[in-house]
Amino acid sequence: MRAFTYERAEAAEAAAGRAADPSASFIAGGTNLVDLMKLQVLSPSHLVDVSRLPLDRIEATEEGGLRIGALVTNSALANDERIKATWPLLSRALLSGATAQLRNKATTGGNLLQRTRCYYFYDTTSPCNKREPGSGCGALEGFNRIHAILGASEHCIATHPSDMAVAMVALGAEAETLRPDGRRRRVAVEALHRLPGERPELETVLEPGELIEAVVLPPPPKGRQLYRKVRDRSSYAFALVSVAVALEVEGNAVSSLRLALGGVAHKPWRASRAEAALLGQPATRDSFRAAAEAELAEAVGHGGNDFKLPLARRVIAATLADAAGLTPEAEEGEPV
Amino acid sequence: MPHRDPLDRPGRPGAGPAAAPDTLSRAAAADAGQTGAAQRESVTLTVNGRRETVEVDVRRSLLDLLREQLDLTGSKKGCDHGQCGACTVLVNGRRINACLSLAVMHDGDEVVTVEGLEAIDAQTLAPGGTMGSGAAALGDVPSLHPLQAAFVREDAFQCGYCTPGQLCSGVALLGELAAGEASIVTWERADADGADAVGAAPASDEELRERMSGNLCRCGAYPNILGALRRTLGQIEEGAERADRGPGRDGARGGTG
Ligand SMILES: Cc1cc2nc3c(=O)[nH]c(=O)nc-3n(C[C@H](O)[C@H](O)[C@H](O)COP(=O)(O)OP(=O)(O)OC[C@H]3O[C@@H](n4cnc5c(N)ncnc54)[C@H](O)[C@@H]3O)c2cc1C
Ligand code: SF4
Ligand code: FES
Ligand code: FES
Numbered sequence: 358m359r360a361f362t363y364e365r366a367e368a369a370e371a372a373a374g375r376a377a378d379p380s381a382s383f384i385a386g387g388t389n390l391v392d393l394m395k396l397q398v399l400s401p402s403h404l405v406d407v408s409r410l411p412l413d414r415i416e417a418t419e420e421g422g423l424r425i426g427a428l429v430t431n432s433a434l435a436n437d438e439r440i441k442a443t444w445p446l447l448s449r450a451l452l453s454g455a456t457a458q459l460r461n462k463a464t465t466g467g468n469l470l471q472r473t474r475c476y477y478f479y480d481t482t483s484p485c486n487k488r489e490p491g492s493g494c495g496a497l498e499g500f501n502r503i504h505a506i507l508g509a510s511e512h513c514i515a516t517h518p519s520d521m522a523v524a525m526v527a528l529g530a531e532a533e534t535l536r537p538d539g540r541r542r543r544v545a546v547e548a549l550h551r552l553p554g555e556r557p558e559l560e561t562v563l564e565p566g567e568l569i570e571a572v573v574l575p576p577p578p579k580g581r582q583l584y585r586k587v588r589d590r591s592s593y594a595f596a597l598v599s600v601a602v603a604l605e606v607e608g609n610a611v612s613s614l615r616l617a618l619g620g621v622a623h624k625p626w627r628a629s630r631a632e633a634a635l636l637g638q639p640a641t642r643d644s645f646r647a648a649a650e651a652e653l654a655e656a657v658g659h660g661g662n663d664f665k666l667p668l669a670r671r672v673i674a675a676t677l678a679d680a681a682g683l684t685p686e687a688e689e690g691e692p693v
Numbered sequence: 694m695p696h697r698d699p700l701d702r703p704g705r706p707g708a709g710p711a712a713a714p715d716t717l718s719r720a721a722a723a724d725a726g727q728t729g730a731a732q733r734e735s736v737t738l739t740v741n742g743r744r745e746t747v748e749v750d751v752r753r754s755l756l757d758l759l760r761e762q763l764d765l766t767g768s769k770k771g772c773d774h775g776q777c778g779a780c781t782v783l784v785n786g787r788r789i790n791a792c793l794s795l796a797v798m799h800d801g802d803e804v805v806t807v808e809g810l811e812a813i814d815a816q817t818l819a820p821g822g823t824m825g826s827g828a829a830a831l832g833d834v835p836s837l838h839p840l841q842a843a844f845v846r847e848d849a850f851q852c853g854y855c856t857p858g859q860l861c862s863g864v865a866l867l868g869e870l871a872a873g874e875a876s877i878v879t880w881e882r883a884d885a886d887g888a889d890a891v892g893a894a895p896a897s898d899e900e901l902r903e904r905m906s907g908n909l910c911r912c913g914a915y916p917n918i919l920g921a922l923r924r925t926l927g928q929i930e931e932g933a934e935r936a937d938r939g940p941g942r943d944g945a946r947g948g949t950g
Contacts, residue, residue: 360731363751363797384795391754391793392774404751406798432787436874441891445880448891452877456907457869458862459775461787462794592877592906 359400366407369535369568376405377537377566383407385428386462388455389471397481398488399472408464412570415439421576424533427466427569431521432457434465444574446582446601450524453586456593466569469522469532469549470561473515473623474595476500486512487557494557502661503597506669507622507653513557514659516620517550518595523619524584526627527601531573537566546572547617550624557623579613580605585676586619587668596620598669604680606640616677621656621669628652631673640681642674649673736800740765741809749796756780756791758799759806767807767857771909778908781858781865782806783813788865790907807857810838810864839928840864843921851912862908863922867929869904870896878903896926 366372376383382401384390385408393399412426415437423439434440435451455463477483477495484493496504496514504514525546532544549561563569582603588594599619605612614635616628631652638644649670656666737746740763747762756773759765759782771779773792780791783805805813840863843849850856870893879894894900901922902915910918 358752360752362732363734363795365798365800384798387795387798388775388790388793391795395773408798432874441875445891448875449877449880452875452880456778457866457876457904458778458781458788458790458907459793462789592903 358394362403366405369410372405372407373535373537373566373568379565385464385467388459388463422574425465425572429465431460431463443577446584447524449584450520454520465572468519474518475515490558500661501659504662505622506656506665508552510553513553517624522625523601523617526625527615527617529575532569533571535568535570547627553623578603578615581680583680587672598672600672600676602676602680606681609639611635611638611640645674645677734797738799739803751797753796754792755794755796758796765806765808769854779855779858781861788862807860811836840925843924847917847920849917849921850914855910859908866904876903
């Protein structure tokens with residue numbers, strides 16, 4: 358690990374100002390940053406420790422939502438009684454990720470801003486446009502089993518690895534931030550991360566030194582909330598494809614739907630096309646499959662991850678069916 | 694083999710320390726010298742009930758602080774990247790991976806390592822536990838947490854390298870279960886039962902495996918680790934029943950097999 362200077366922030370305002378230099382970095386739980394610093398994938402020259410800021414509470418908002426402090430741990434959030442009762446999707450997504458030990462340290466802000474698990478990003482001897490702009494992309498022609506099928510560019514095909522962020526997008530959450538100049542703003546989690554385009558090193562719309570203070574959940578979406586994560590092992594592995602859904606059916610038709618995907622893009626992916634295709638439509642397996650097709654119309658594989666196309670199609674359709682309460686038997690023998 | 698400081702990564706290109714930019718330097722950084730030598734900070738923390746004040750390189754992990762500076766070598770370094778759980782310790786009553794945590798960030802914290810587990814209450818995780826039946830169960834072993842005694846009974850290890858982490862993780866798990874915390878398996882069970890809400894988790898094997906998934910064992914002692922957890926959960930349950938029955942308890946329990 359390279360040498361750096363360290364300070365503990367006592368107040369949010371000071372913290373934001375202190376990390377405004379692009380070579381400085383906040384550290385919260387450290388579960389992602391320390392890992393990357395040990396490998397010298399990242400070598401910040403200065404760390405601003407925000408872990409003692411008073412941002413560890415979950416409070417009800419006047420609108421009927423919750424304001425989650427950026428330092429609330431993934432464990433605490435997943436087990437908050439209000440979350441379990443009213444935003445179960447978030448509890449499910451959090452508990453699908455990492456391990457008990459990691460979730461005890463991982464924070465809400467750090468989880469949102471965790472970096473990709475692309476192998477070439479981690480390997481400092483490989484080209485990677487994200488780690489070293491202009492050096493090329495090792496994954497395009499290399500091993501890309503875990504990589505993106507939606508919204509990628511010829512410069513980067515990495516995915517965002519967070520489970521929590523996918524749930525936050527489906528739930529319509531917003532990040533509350535504090536900029537180095539002292540101004541505050543709200544950014545929808547859906548708009549927080551960028552697509553790679555020509556600048557894959559720019560991962561979010563935040564400026565250097567912009568501190569996430571909280572994530573605000575609006576009142577819950579209507580209907581049943583589910584998170585389904587498909588991975589290589591049944592525990593302790595990142596998502597190959599994940600689906601976060603909140604679905605309400607009235608009569609026989611889809612009356613309300615929020616759908617987001619993980620493991621498929623550089624950002625947690627709001628499946629707006631599928632949402633639009635389904636609203637008002639009958640809640641049947643056929644329409645769920647059609648909606649998945651619509652969402653994936655422009656999806657492309659890169660060799661190693663070609664399997665994600667049929668996988669995503671099936672997992673989207675199956676999770677929607679589960680959320681709609683369709684009986685599983687009907688699925689047997691059906692082509693998908 | 695000569696002792697190598699884990700902070701150095703010899704042989705890696707550019708492993709030398711980077712100088713702190715002037716704009717960000719503060720008093721302590723300046724003390725560290727313009728050569729870019731690493732900043733050191735004083736940290737006070739309680740480890741296994743003992744207050745310790747140590748000076749650390751700010752790059753030092755909590756794991757290296759415990760092993761290299763406090764001579765508590767029970768906690769093991771497996772991967773050093775949060776993937777294996779060998780370094781699991783309790784910090785303020787919660788299990789964490791000590792390898793992914795900077796020591797300097799633990800000022801004021803209460804740390805328990807495998808060396809201090811015996812004094813932890815199996816249910817509340819509070820120091821100074823009341824269970825204390827581990828030693829009795831084994832007869833000749835001076836002082837063990839019931840889960841440690843159960844590991845011996847159930848033969849829950851082979852080489853033993855992962856064991857301190859398994860133990861710390863397991864002890865934390867008992868507390869999490871007692872506190873009614875959910876896992877993803879708890880949710881899946883609620884789904885299978887058609888329940889709308891997630892309740893307290895009955896400790897099924899699947900539940901225990903999921904909750905121990907952050908602790909790998911290259912020797913594959915998993916079935917017996919599960920057995921040791923089962924045995925301890927059984928003891929806790931019995932203990933609770935006995936407490937319910939009130940005074941006139943049947944003395945120290947013997948090993949039940
Ligand atoms: C072995 C392993 C397995 C894992 N598996 C999963 C998984 O299955 N699913 C999953 O979702 N995640 C997984 N994770 C990732 C884990 O969830 C993240 O490491 C964690 O959420 C990061 O949170 P942190 O607080 O530790 O962040 P840190 O490491 O402290 O910080 C991460 C980044 O966020 C920035 N940051 C932190 N807080 C703030 C803030 N308040 N404002 C602005 N910037 C901030 C930091 O500067 C840094 O760039 C895994 C990690 C490991 C090591
Ligand atoms: S996919 Fe992105 S992160 Fe991975 S090597 Fe290519 S540029 Fe780097
Ligand atoms: S040594 Fe910490 S998790 Fe492996
Ligand atoms: S007993 Fe050898 S690694 Fe677990």
